[in-house]
Amino acid sequence: MSQQRTGPTDGPDFPDLPEATVARLPEYLRALHHLAEEGHDTVSSEGLAAAAGVNSAKLRKDLSHLGRTGTRGVGYDVTLLIDQIEQVLGLTHRRAVALVGVGNLGHALAGYAGFGSRGFRIAALFDADLGRVGEQINGLVVRHIDDLPAVVVEESISIAVIATPALAAQHVCDRLVAAGVTSVLNFAPCVLSVPEGVDVRKVDLAIELQILSFHEHRKSALTALPAVQKAKRGEAEVAS
Amino acid sequence: MSQQRTGPTDGPDFPDLPEATVARLPEYLRALHHLAEEGHDTVSSEGLAAAAGVNSAKLRKDLSHLGRTGTRGVGYDVTLLIDQIEQVLGLTHRRAVALVGVGNLGHALAGYAGFGSRGFRIAALFDADLGRVGEQINGLVVRHIDDLPAVVVEESISIAVIATPALAAQHVCDRLVAAGVTSVLNFAPCVLSVPEGVDVRKVDLAIELQILSFHEHRKSALTALPAVQKAKRGEAEVAS
DNA sequence: TAATGTGAACGATTTCACAGCT
DNA sequence: AGCTGTGAAATCGTTCACATTA
Known part of the structure; x- marks a missing residue:
């Protein structure tokens, strides 16, 4: 059209x-x-x-x-x-991805096999905590976030994953963008602001559960009062 | 309930x-x-x-x-x-959640603080691997998946998180539903089929990156050919 | 006066139903 | 005969602009 x-x-x-x-x-x-x-x-x-x-x-x-x-x-x-x-x-070549924040969740993401098999290569890990820098995860050494600019260029990274605490996320995001990253996948529970031309997608695990909670709440309300209006919905409800 | x-x-x-x-x-x-x-x-x-x-x-x-x-x-x-x-x-009380699959990702989810602070309590961990059963994570003992029915009733669980490999996910989902779970958050990269009345939400980490990859691809195509039609998009692109 | 709440316009997405290929 | 590709209709979601109310 x-x-x-x-x-x-x-x-x-x-x-x-x-x-x-x-x-x-x-x-x-x-x-x-x-x-x-x-x-x-x-x-x-x-x-x-x-x-x-x-x-x-x-x-x-x-x-x-x-x-x-x-x-x-x-x-x-x-x-x-x-x-x-x-x-x-755009999956004709394997894209290099940076991952920032190797705490609880970041650590798991660094080892997630699904990225590798579906078009991506975790090319670098970063953290701000000096206690974590140097640690080796899945064959990659965690680098300090100050190395971002150099590594982003070196590895031709345009996509980054943020798995830091919410308070650090905007700052990390700014540094990523400054280093040349133009797509961000954000796991921190906060809104990121980015300049035009940069894409952000967000995954918030608690929000997913809260949406399910709503449906649970609704279902129990409906079964508790089976009296009125049930003529409405008929199919299996699969929300994605 | x-x-x-x-x-x-x-x-x-x-x-x-x-x-x-x-x-x-x-x-x-x-x-x-x-x-x-x-x-x-x-x-x-x-x-x-x-x-x-x-x-x-x-x-x-x-x-x-x-x-x-x-x-x-x-x-x-x-x-x-x-x-x-x-x-x-429906967040007026803290909802109990079961987590199935304590591999790489499941382990991280079991320790994710964001669930606890936003209305949920991880009430039980399950795995099919006997080598993992008995392991203690964040104060919870991993139980064998055969215990599902008992624990779901015991803990009044209506929401479950699936963090198993894709091949196991449908089977696990069937068992969850049979045990009385009516909402599922699925991290396995596969489609789950569930009976009417059960809600499923899906989080697929590789898909999120692939969507970003598309936008990267488009951006580089546009900057490579700055000639035609750029009058179209104007604002910061934040997709969620 | 300032900011909500909302009809109405607009736009995007889904679904229908079938024309058009193979 | 069977299945894709697609206008057109229906549905859903967003944005506008302003009447309404504290």
Whole structure:
């Protein structure tokens, strides 16, 4: 819809994807890798949608933004689609990631195998605590945060993970941005302000539980008073 | 279990909030606690919106769903609003949470202080690996997953966190649901299927990075070809 | 006067239903 | 015949702008 096509010479490599679609492509990618391991060569929109936990119309609309990806009457070629999604997500090379804060959570993230297998390489660990600097985790030495600028350049790092306490996060973020980082994944429970052109995503573990708490609260309120209005909701509620 | 009834006429207690609003209330709550610690008694929609990283119209609309919460010409009473949000989110009592899978990530989650300070109590740890059963983490003994049914009842657990490998997650989830758990926070990179009435939220760390990777990719494509169409985006891009 | 609460406009996303390929 | 790709409809969410109220 909102697309002015810039000519017959294609919007080559770069469709302007809706944000909601971007957020789902990684899920499709994971499902596709799984299907590939199981030996599937092709998959229908129904099949892939089921594996990714969405409905098939949504999946088809999402994939349609990537250009022609399937074959009518047949479905999608699994390996081809993997390639196309990895292309669009910029996963054709393994991206170097810096992790700041090797406390409780940071330590676990540093050892999380899922990053390595899905396109990323933890290239450096940082902490402000001199007691932690020098420690070795998973084959990487923890460096002092003052080394940030040098290492970011050295390792061509553009993505960083913040796993510090909330009070330190904004300061750390400022230093990351100053060093050239342009994407931040923030685990600290606070709002980060960043200049234009820098992307921030946030993961707040307690917030996830609080959202579930709301639903628990609602469910127990409904079962406690089964009298009025239950005609409303009918399907399995899966929020993501 | 766990209901706090205000009487038979408690209809007004339970607004039917939009899901997007529910997802933001915890962020407001966090910001409010922070403001309270700084000694603020009241806060305007502008002020709270800034602290929570949203715009003020959205905040007012969100809060309007809770009923009259502010005072025109003045703003919102900080402690009163905290109470109202905690009420709606069902945080008036501390909820017991089970955590399954005390590997790398699960271990860190078991020690995460943010759960304790924001309405939750990790009440039990489980693992399938007998080598881990008996280990003590943060004052809790890891139990074998066969003990699930007993412990869930004993501790009145309705929320569980899954931090197992992907291959085990569905099986663990089935056992949790069978034991009576009705909300699941899933850290395993896979889709869980659950019966109606059970809520699932998912946190996939690699997916978060992949979404950032997309934006990195797009940014570098845009700076590489500064020629065409840049009139589009204007503000700081904060995706959550 | 200052700031909330809210109808109405707008925009984004999801879903439907089917035309069009293979 | 079967399944993708896609307009159009429906739904959901955001923003605007201002009437309303303390």
